[in-house]
Amino acid sequence: MKYLPRLLMALGIIGLLLLFFFPMWKIILYAPQYPDGVEMHIYIDKIGGNSPGVLQNVNILNHYVGMKYIDPDAIPELQYFPYIIGALILLGAGALLWNRAPGYLIWTLLLIILGTIGMYDFYLWEYDYGHNLSPTAPIKIPGASFQPPLLGTKDILNFVAKSLPHIGGYGYGLAILMGGSAWWTRKKQ
Amino acid sequence: MKQHHVFSTLKLMAATILGIGLLSGCSQSAGNGGNSAALADDVASQVYVPPGEYDEFYAFMSGGFSGQVSVYGLPSGRMLKVIPVFSLDAEKGYGFNEETKPMLETSHGFIPWDDAHHPELSQTNGETDGRWLFINGNNTPRIARIDLTTFETAEIIEIPNSGGNHSSPFTTENTEYVVAGTRFGVPYPQQDVAIDSYAEKFKGTLSFISVDPEEGEMDLAFQVLLPAYDYDLAHSGKGKSHGWTFFTTYNTEEKSTLLEVNASQNDKDFIAAINWKKAEEYIAQGKFQEIPAQYAHNTYNEHTHMATSEMKETVRVLLPEECPGLVYFLPTPKSPHGVDVDPTGEYIVGNGKLSADMAVHSFSKVLEAIENESFETIIDGIPVLKYDEILAGIVEKPGLGPLHTEFDGKGNAYTTYFISSEIVKWKVETQEVLDRVPTYYSVGHLMIPGGDSRKPDGKYMVALNKITKDRYLPTGPELTHSAQLYDISGEKMKMLLDFPTIGEPHYAQGIAASKVMPNSKKFYPIEENEHPYRTLGEKDTRVERDGNIVHVYMTTIRSHFAPDNIEGIKVGDKVYFHVTNLEQDWDVPHGLAIMGANNAELLIMPGQTETLLWEPDRVGVYPFYCTDFCSALHQEMQGYVRVSPQSSDIELSWRLGEDEPVQ
Ligand SMILES: [Cu+2]
Numbered sequence: 002m003k004y005l006p007r008l009l010m011a012l013g014i015i016g017l018l019l020l021f022f023f024p025m026w027k028i029i030l031y032a033p034q035y036p037d038g039v040e041m042h043i044y045i046d047k048i049g050g051n052s053p054g055v056l057q058n059v060n061i062l063n064h065y066v067g068m069k070y071i072d073p074d075a076i077p078e079l080q081y082f083p084y085i086i087g088a089l090i091l092l093g094a095g096a097l098l099w100n101r102a103p104g105y106l107i108w109t110l111l112l113i114i115l116g117t118i119g120m121y122d123f124y125l126w127e128y129d130y131g132h133n134l135s136p137t138a139p140i141k142i143p144g145a146s147f148q149p150p151l152l153g154t155k156d157i158l159n160f161v162a163k164s165l166p167h168i169g170g171y172g173y174g175l176a177i178l179m180g181g182s183a184w185w186t187r188k189k190q
Numbered sequence: 191m192k193q194h195h196v197f198s199t200l201k202l203m204a205a206t207i208l209g210i211g212l213l214s215g216c217s218q219s220a221g222n223g224g225n226s227a228a229l230a231d232d233v234a235s236q237v238y239v240p241p242g243e244y245d246e247f248y249a250f251m252s253g254g255f256s257g258q259v260s261v262y263g264l265p266s267g268r269m270l271k272v273i274p275v276f277s278l279d280a281e282k283g284y285g286f287n288e289e290t291k292p293m294l295e296t297s298h299g300f301i302p303w304d305d306a307h308h309p310e311l312s313q314t315n316g317e318t319d320g321r322w323l324f325i326n327g328n329n330t331p332r333i334a335r336i337d338l339t340t341f342e343t344a345e346i347i348e349i350p351n352s353g354g355n356h357s358s359p360f361t362t363e364n365t366e367y368v369v370a371g372t373r374f375g376v377p378y379p380q381q382d383v384a385i386d387s388y389a390e391k392f393k394g395t396l397s398f399i400s401v402d403p404e405e406g407e408m409d410l411a412f413q414v415l416l417p418a419y420d421y422d423l424a425h426s427g428k429g430k431s432h433g434w435t436f437f438t439t440y441n442t443e444e445k446s447t448l449l450e451v452n453a454s455q456n457d458k459d460f461i462a463a464i465n466w467k468k469a470e471e472y473i474a475q476g477k478f479q480e481i482p483a484q485y486a487h488n489t490y491n492e493h494t495h496m497a498t499s500e501m502k503e504t505v506r507v508l509l510p511e512e513c514p515g516l517v518y519f520l521p522t523p524k525s526p527h528g529v530d531v532d533p534t535g536e537y538i539v540g541n542g543k544l545s546a547d548m549a550v551h552s553f554s555k556v557l558e559a560i561e562n563e564s565f566e567t568i569i570d571g572i573p574v575l576k577y578d579e580i581l582a583g584i585v586e587k588p589g590l591g592p593l594h595t596e597f598d599g600k601g602n603a604y605t606t607y608f609i610s611s612e613i614v615k616w617k618v619e620t621q622e623v624l625d626r627v628p629t630y631y632s633v634g635h636l637m638i639p640g641g642d643s644r645k646p647d648g649k650y651m652v653a654l655n656k657i658t659k660d661r662y663l664p665t666g667p668e669l670t671h672s673a674q675l676y677d678i679s680g681e682k683m684k685m686l687l688d689f690p691t692i693g694e695p696h697y698a699q700g701i702a703a704s705k706v707m708p709n710s711k712k713f714y715p716i717e718e719n720e721h722p723y724r725t726l727g728e729k730d731t732r733v734e735r736d737g738n739i740v741h742v743y744m745t746t747i748r749s750h751f752a753p754d755n756i757e758g759i760k761v762g763d764k765v766y767f768h769v770t771n772l773e774q775d776w777d778v779p780h781g782l783a784i785m786g787a788n789n790a791e792l793l794i795m796p797g798q799t800e801t802l803l804w805e806p807d808r809v810g811v812y813p814f815y816c817t818d819f820c821s822a823l824h825q826e827m828q829g830y831v832r833v834s835p836q837s838s839d840i841e842l843s844w845r846l847g848e849d850e851p852v853q
Pocket of ligand 1 (some may be wrong): 781
């Protein structure tokens with residue numbers, strides 16, 4: 002299979018392309034009076050949800066305990082993320098054309114490093130929203146943190162919060178997997 | 191408990207004896223006692239809808255003299271909503287807020303009440319489609335259309351040349367038309383004449399209101415001018431009789447006084463059969479008279495969240511003398527009330543309320559008689575068919591006082607008997623009586639979901655009763671009206687449930703929840719809000735003065751009004767609070783109540799704008815607050831308006847808090 006590495010790499014690039022169409026992450030809040038859950042979607046360039054009012058509804062819930070208003074315009078990452086992903090796609094295309102094992106390896110490592118930084122950044126934002134509470138909050142609960150989980154499930158007051166990758170996030174994971182596979186298969190040839 | 195049971199049994203025995211005394215052959219009508227002791231345990235589980243689960247059917251019941259429509263779930267009998275239609279509803283601000291006031295406009299001005307009788311679901315191919323519900327206003331003749339995505343009244347059209355819009359608004363099988371027949375003969379045109387001139391000067395009109403197939407908008411297409419009989423009820427043909435609508439008549443004696451005697455003399459009255467496809471041809475040929483007539487047409491726009499009222503000026507009238515083949519009279523005993531067409535469209539049941547037997551006409555025979563021009567006589571250009579030639583058969587001595595019939599789609603008909611207080615099941619083709627059950631008490635209409643359509647859901651039947659007496663804990667002289675739910679899936683009808691209703695539910699309609707539920711809106715998207723006084727964010731909130739008119743552009747979101755402090759209002763001002771609910775979540779309405787308002791509250795759905803007029807009559811500082819418990823900080827959702835003397839020069843000012851807003 003002479004073309005296998007390139008094929009795998011192409012799949013990896015498609016994985017990244019998914020980020021332009023689907024959210025990378027979702028945070029879902031469950032409570033009895035929210036039978037469908039409040040599902041917030043984080044895209045590379047915006048924040049949305051499974052229905053139009055989600056961001057507003059999350060902000061309404063948050064303001065009772067004095068959490069900051071989530072304003073997508075105030076999150077610089079949403080401005081430059083699309084460029085980073087775009088650059089990764091271009092680099093991936095270059096590696097595909099070059100078709101050499103080191104090219105695939107470097108690309109894959111780059112994705113892993115940037116992905117780790119991204120997750121750490123996400124954690125910092127979550128920490129900030131969860132701990133940096135307004136002193137005039139209507140409801141104050143001593144010692145409570147409202148930081149959502151980085152990955153997985155956590156109880157926050159009356160809510161169960163779930164944090165999971167969305168399609169775009171899986172696309173990024175796929176890109177890492179495919180880049181690695183391209184490197185491995187190219188090396189074997 | 192014991193005493194109550196004995197008492198009921200005695201009453202029932204009395205009713206039975208009355209039944210036997212009046213009509214032999216009706217002696218089984220008492221059936222079983224129908225009280226809880228007689229109900230088997232499994233009955234409870236048949237109507238039990240566990241917490242958090244949904245009913246299988248929606249039932250829409252007319253509120254009768256409440257003027258509204260109530261929505262129930264079946265089989266549980268739980269009430270889900272009261273939809274304001276023809277009457278003011280302070281609870282929802284309907285008819286009180288500026289947006290809905292035009293809905294109740296008529297050629298007689300603003301009318302705050304009506305008598306709502308017959309809900310009718312829209313149909314496609316003879317099957318209920320869950321898009322709209324129509325209902326007639328009886329007193330000041332009108333038809334309303336309710337949108338079943340919002341469960342709100344979307345449109346009301348007034349019917350001219352009518353008095354008592356009772357035979358209405360029964361639909362044709364693709365909702366081409368809903369109809370409106372006048373119950374009372376009235377002078378035509380309306381004029382100052384002696385009541386004694388009834389037979390010469392009075393007329394009856396049957397109106398056909400077209401319904402736009404996409405938007406549902408109604409338009410009075412034409413009226414048919416007929417003798418001044420009382421047009422009591424109607425149903426349109428279906429299947430083979432599609433294209434026809436049938437109206438029952440009483441008072442073919444054309445009397446205007448002591449009708450209980452004078453209008454009960456003829457052995458047979460008529461069912462008026464209107465060939466509305468023929469009417470369309472005559473309209474297309476221009477064979478109508480354009481008659482001056484004033485009637486209001488009110489529509490509610492879901493995007494502006496406002497109603498507008500328009501006055502129409504003319505109506506097209508068809509005269510039977512000039513339009514052969516348009517109308518035929520089918521002789522029917524005696525003062526027939528309901529006219530019901532079976533799902534095949536072949537059998538036309540005339541529920542002759544003063545007749546011992548019940549006549550069932552055959553549509554094929556009607557067509558044949560028309561073909562052969564086999565007429566008994568001709569009245570004002572209207573051929574009267576021969577009774578014997580059009581009869582399919584008679585249901586012999588089924589009960590006393592038949593009013594209405596519905597069908598189960600399995601070849602059976604179910605007819606209510608007011609006097610003998612029972613429902614009788616009979617086979618449509620053979621007119622053979624199969625079963626009977628008592629009702630508590632004196633049933634009027636009955637309802638089987640889809641029971642007047644081509645595709646009935648023959649699982650449940652609801653009896654809508656006129657008399658309640660001892661059915662529930664007493665509540666003084668005025669009692670709720672009772673309804674009973676029956677299982678009709680088997681050979682024998684079985685009573686399952688007894689539940690109270692609002693007003694006087696005349697007719698009802700039922701529909702599978704699956705046809706309605708998926709389309710039910712959760713809120714109004716704020717970006718589609720086109721209200722001229724909308725406020726789309728807190729930064730746009732403001733107060734503007736124009737002479738003594740003050741416009742407050744206000745918003746609500748959990749848990750505050752913006753603005754919530756207003757100064758510079760003066761005694762004698764007309765203050766319009768235009769409140770936009772910025773919420774975009776399901777079930778988060780906010781309300782607005784302000785001290786001294788002479789109207790009602792506002793109850794604003796998410797994404798909606800509503801307007802309350804407040805005319806402060808004295809100096810002071812007055813609180814306002816949210817009336818719908820919206821959140822943990824609902825009790826904090828409040829504000830103040832300062833009212834200064836007329837001569838004061840305090841500037842208008844407004845505010846919300848000191849630091850950053852949520853929105
Ligand atoms: Cu509120």
